[in-house]
Amino acid sequence: MRTDRFLRIALPTATVAAFLLAWTAYVHTAEVSAFILPTPLQIVSAFIGLVSDAEIWRHALVTVIEAVSGFLIAVVLGITLGMAMARIQMLEWAFKPFIVCLQLIPKIALAPLFILWFGFGLESKIVIAAALSFFPVFSNALVAFRSVEPGDRDVFTMLQANPVQRFTMLDLPTALPVVLAGMEVAVVMSMIGAIVGEFIGGNEGLGYLAVAMLQELQVPGLFAVIVLLTLIGLTLYTLIAQLRGWLTPWHASVAGRSQDA
Amino acid sequence: MKMDNAADIRAADIRLAGVGKTFGQGEHAVRAIGDATLDMQRGDFISLLGPSGCGKTTLLRIIAGLERPSEGEIVVRGHPVWEGGKRSAEATRPVSMMFQEARLFPWFTVAENVALPLRLRGVRKAEREARAHALCETVGLKGFERMRPSSLSGGMRQRASLARALITEPQVLLLDEPFGALDAMTRDTLNMELMSVCAQAQVTTILVTHSITEAAFLSDRVVVLAARPARITEVIEMPFERPRTLDLQRNPEFQDMLVRLRASLTGGH
Numbered sequence: 001m002r003t004d005r006f007l008r009i010a011l012p013t014a015t016v017a018a019f020l021l022a023w024t025a026y027v028h029t030a031e032v033s034a035f036i037l038p039t040p041l042q043i044v045s046a047f048i049g050l051v052s053d054a055e056i057w058r059h060a061l062v063t064v065i066e067a068v069s070g071f072l073i074a075v076v077l078g079i080t081l082g083m084a085m086a087r088i089q090m091l092e093w094a095f096k097p098f099i100v101c102l103q104l105i106p107k108i109a110l111a112p113l114f115i116l117w118f119g120f121g122l123e124s125k126i127v128i129a130a131a132l133s134f135f136p137v138f139s140n141a142l143v144a145f146r147s148v149e150p151g152d153r154d155v156f157t158m159l160q161a162n163p164v165q166r167f168t169m170l171d172l173p174t175a176l177p178v179v180l181a182g183m184e185v186a187v188v189m190s191m192i193g194a195i196v197g198e199f200i201g202g203n204e205g206l207g208y209l210a211v212a213m214l215q216e217l218q219v220p221g222l223f224a225v226i227v228l229l230t231l232i233g234l235t236l237y238t239l240i241a242q243l244r245g246w247l248t249p250w251h252a253s254v255a256g257r258s259q260d261a
Numbered sequence: 262m263k264m265d266n267a268a269d270i271r272a273a274d275i276r277l278a279g280v281g282k283t284f285g286q287g288e289h290a291v292r293a294i295g296d297a298t299l300d301m302q303r304g305d306f307i308s309l310l311g312p313s314g315c316g317k318t319t320l321l322r323i324i325a326g327l328e329r330p331s332e333g334e335i336v337v338r339g340h341p342v343w344e345g346g347k348r349s350a351e352a353t354r355p356v357s358m359m360f361q362e363a364r365l366f367p368w369f370t371v372a373e374n375v376a377l378p379l380r381l382r383g384v385r386k387a388e389r390e391a392r393a394h395a396l397c398e399t400v401g402l403k404g405f406e407r408m409r410p411s412s413l414s415g416g417m418r419q420r421a422s423l424a425r426a427l428i429t430e431p432q433v434l435l436l437d438e439p440f441g442a443l444d445a446m447t448r449d450t451l452n453m454e455l456m457s458v459c460a461q462a463q464v465t466t467i468l469v470t471h472s473i474t475e476a477a478f479l480s481d482r483v484v485v486l487a488a489r490p491a492r493i494t495e496v497i498e499m500p501f502e503r504p505r506t507l508d509l510q511r512n513p514e515f516q517d518m519l520v521r522l523r524a525s526l527t528g529g530h
């Protein structure tokens with residue numbers, strides 16, 4: 001057990017260190033231009049420069065607000081619609097064509113359209129983020145609320161449970177693990193949506209900053225922005241994963257994780 | 262309730278009249294139960310014995326109002342289970358059912374699962390916890406109250422499920438192979454416990470089992486079922502005096518009864 005724990009830390013440390021060393025060695029030996037691929041050290045110093053500038057946090061805040069707002073809209077809409085369609089078969093029949101079409105459209109391709117409709121401000125990015133993160137929540141909610149077993153329903157029927165009790169003590173806890181898994185995917189998608197929106201139009205946000213860096217050929221700075229975006233994405237994802245552990249501690253995915261730790 | 266004459270007092274607690282159930286239609290139709298007629302008085306203990314797939318679970322579910330019979334009528338405590346196409350609350354409220362699978366909910370602890378029926382009825386937390394803990398002790402789950410069902414063994418889950426069925430102090434108890442996953446010793450202990458609970462509170466009980474010994478030992482009557490065509494082949498009285506002890510199982514008359522039951526079971530094919 002103890003060697004296991006040691007290896008779990010030592011192995012990833014070793015591979016990451018080897019990767020960074022190889023990267024540095026490659027840049028030096030192959031004499032790659034710093035405009036194309038900076039060394040990890042150059043990126044780190046650019047990153048430190050970046051985060052010590054107050055301006056960066058304004059951009060970061062914009063991106064986070066866009067992504068989180070879009071995500072929350074997607075969660076509310078996705079869960080409500082998924083639940084409604086799981087309950088009312090007719091709703092699904094009625095809206096199936098729209099859902100299939102919307103699912104097939106590469107949502108990213110809609111981004112320019114949303115900019116056209118909602119302008120260059122925050123709103124269009126929020127809409128893009130929401131559009132991208134809606135489906136993971138919606139389709140998981142639809143499956144989740146359908147997956148209550150008839151045998152479990154029978155128990156509640158025998159106990160004369162009222163509809164509210166059924167919902168809070170049976171449907172909701174059955175669906176939660178799957179819905180939260182959808183939300184984990186969705187939160188990543190919402191970051192992508194916000195960044196793509198900023199690429200296309202606007203003058204603030206980390207996506208905008210990345211494009212600006214590229215135009216000024218500040219490649220280490222570009223990498224630093226990517227690192228920052230990754231850290232923000234990781235934070236959001238971890239928050240949802242924490243929420244999952246907190247809301248569904250009984251579920252195998254959570255139980256398994258805490259055993260590993 | 263009308264209890265105004267002698268006939269009503271002796272009225273059957275559970276009455277099945279010509280109950281039949283066919284699943285599906287046309288060539289895919291499966292006949293699960295045919296022409297089941299049976300009267301049970303208050304406090305009766307009967308067992309359903311029969312090969313796998315002969316409709317035992319279906320019959321229990323029909324009595325519980327979870328399945329609508331294709332024909333015939335069921336009356337529980339004077340109330341038809343189905344009235345105008347709807348499941349009657351009066352007929353089903355006094356009924357507790359223990360399902361063939363334990364059906365515990367992973368988001369509740371063992372004690373919370375056992376106490377669930379009380380929670381749904383609005384019983385205060387302190388009281389339902391006290392009763393759940395007492396029942397957990399009765400079924401041999403002391404010390405496991407705060408665990409999740411997933412950390413229990415199959416037999417322990419069945420016991421928790423039994424406790425959940427008993428906690429409402431039901432007047433009618435339907436048990437679908439409750440002790441299938443238990444060792445013989447625990448099974449005997451729980452059977453004795455079950456018998457005393459049912460006798461004390463005059464619970465009308467229907468037990469589905471594959472064990473001929475268990476059926477003969479616990480029951481006032483054993484109903485033998487057969488498949489294809491699905492039907493009740495025989496209803497046999499168990500004339501052994503109560504209270505019964507495990508010694509009864511060594512009694513020659515009891516042994517003869519087992520032979521008789523086995524013959525009835527194999528003859529039904």
Ligand SMILES: Nc1ncnc2c1ncn2[C@@H]1O[C@H](COP(=O)(O)OP(=O)(O)OP(=O)(O)O)[C@@H](O)[C@H]1O
Nearest residue numbers: 284285291292293312313314315316317318319320
């Ligand atoms: N919902 C259903 N739809 C279609 N057929 C069903 C359904 N439920 C039961 N049946 C059929 O009815 C028959 C009786 O099933 P049932 O579950 O009552 O048997 P059982 O006596 O409880 O068997 P076991 O001892 O294996 O539990 C079987 O042939 C089964 O396939």
Ligand SMILES: [Mg+2]
Nearest residue numbers: 317318319361
């Ligand atoms: Mg069965």
